[in-house]
Amino acid sequence: MKVMSFNVRNSGANDGMFAWPHRKDAAVTMLKQEQPDLIGMQEALPDQLQDLDAGLAGEYQRFSRGREADGSGEHSAIYVRRTAGKVLGDGHFWLSETPDVPGSKHWDHHCVRMANFVELEHERWGRYLFINTHLDHQSPLARLKGAELIGVFIQNSGSPAVLTGDMNADPTSEPVQVYSRYGLHDAGFPYANDSSTFHDFGRRRGAVIDYVFHTEHWQTNSCRII
Numbered sequence: 001m002k003v004m005s006f007n008v009r010n011s012g013a014n015d016g017m018f019a020w021p022h023r024k025d026a027a028v029t030m031l032k033q034e035q036p037d038l039i040g041m042q043e044a045l046p047d048q049l050q051d052l053d054a055g056l057a058g059e060y061q062r063f064s065r066g067r068e069a070d071g072s073g074e075h076s077a078i079y080v081r082r083t084a085g086k087v088l089g090d091g092h093f094w095l096s097e098t099p100d101v102p103g104s105k106h107w108d109h110h111c112v113r114m115a116n117f118v119e120l121e122h123e124r125w126g127r128y129l130f131i132n133t134h135l136d137h138q139s140p141l142a143r144l145k146g147a148e149l150i151g152v153f154i155q156n157s158g159s160p161a162v163l164t165g166d167m168n169a170d171p172t173s174e175p176v177q178v179y180s181r182y183g184l185h186d187a188g189f190p191y192a193n194d195s196s197t198f199h200d201f202g203r204r205r206g207a208v209i210d211y212v213f214h215t216e217h218w219q220t221n222s223c224r225i226i
Contacts, residue, residue, distance in 0.1 A: 001084075001125060001218070003187070004036035005164035005210050007134075007198075008052075010043040010074055018201045020048055028055030030226065039079040040132030040164030049077060058082075063090045067112045069103025076134045076165070078116050085122030092116045093153070095133070095146035107145045110138040115150055119159070128217075129157050133165040135175065143168060147175035151182030160217035166210050176211070184213040187220040197225055 008027060011020035028051070031039065039060070044052070046066070053062060056079065064077035080087065093099035095113040096106045105112045115133040122128070133150060136142035147167070154161045163184060169175045171189060180186075188211060198206035212223070 001038070001162070002034070002036045003038045003040075003162055003164060003212050003214075004031075004034065005040045005042075005132075005166070005212050006031075007042040007166045007210060008044050008048055011045050011048050015201075020051075024048070024051045024055075028052065031056060032059075034226070035081070037081045037084040038130050038162060038164070039077075040130075041075070041077040041079065042132070042134040042166045044075045044077050045073075046075075049075060052079075061087065063087075063118050064116055065092050065114070067094075067103070067114045069112075071102075073112065074134070076114060076116050076132050078118050078130060078132050080118055080120065080130070085120035085125065085128075088119040088121055088127070090116070090118045093149075095135070095142070095149055099149065105142075107142040108139040109136050109142045111136060113142065113146055115146075115153070115165075117153075125160075127159060129154065129159040129161040131161065131163045131165075133163070133167075135165065135167045135169065137168045140174075143173075143175040144178065147178040151178055151184070154184070154215070155182050161215045162218070163213040164211065168209050170208055179213050183215055185216065185220070187212040187214055188223045188225075192223045192225055 060079040064075040066073040096104040098104045117131040196206045197210035
């Protein structure tokens with residue numbers, strides 16, 4: 001199984017030469033070359049999803065919802081390759097004290113945050129759960145509580161699980177350690193070929209804030225940062 005976490009950087013940002021129209025073709029080309037079975041994206045806005053859907057047409061199914069109450073805003077989108085198994089179901093929940101209430105937020109969240117998931121069945125991998133999220137970028141409490149909510153969800157599912165996301169937290173932080181307490185292994189440590197996942201389009205050395213986790217049902221063979 002090949003899994004990718006990919007923060008596409010929202011198209012509303014004032015990024016000049018790095019704005020989405022200048023890099024959308026490169027993003028699609030990279031995805032088609034890498035051919036991951038599962039992709040967890042963060043920050044994708046509707047115009048970006050439209051471009052990605054067109055570029056990946058026929059190869060992937062997308063499962064996502066805008067994080068705001070009315071369905072607008074950024075998506076933590078999931079793309080599932082057609083050969084990754086039969087989709088048994090999909091859904092989402094908000095990272096709040098009322099996870100079933102669209103657009104809800106608590107714990108000093110700066111933005112509305114949510115998680116998306118897909119349940120699949122594959123002839124070789126069996127039944128499994130794929131989850132994707134984007135934790136808050138300002139509130140440590142929101143990150144911690146969000147991670148705990150996701151950990152409980154995975155534990156209660158009883159399924160082998162893979163989790164991707166921009167956690168906005170380094171590997172030693174409490175939110176990342178929470179995942180470990182719920183039986184999730186960091187696929188990037190010690191396998192990754194670099195120590196930076198956020199780097200401002202290569203303009204500076206950044207931090208490790210993006211992850212792929214999995215339950216004990218799998219073993220990491222390799223991990224790299226493209």
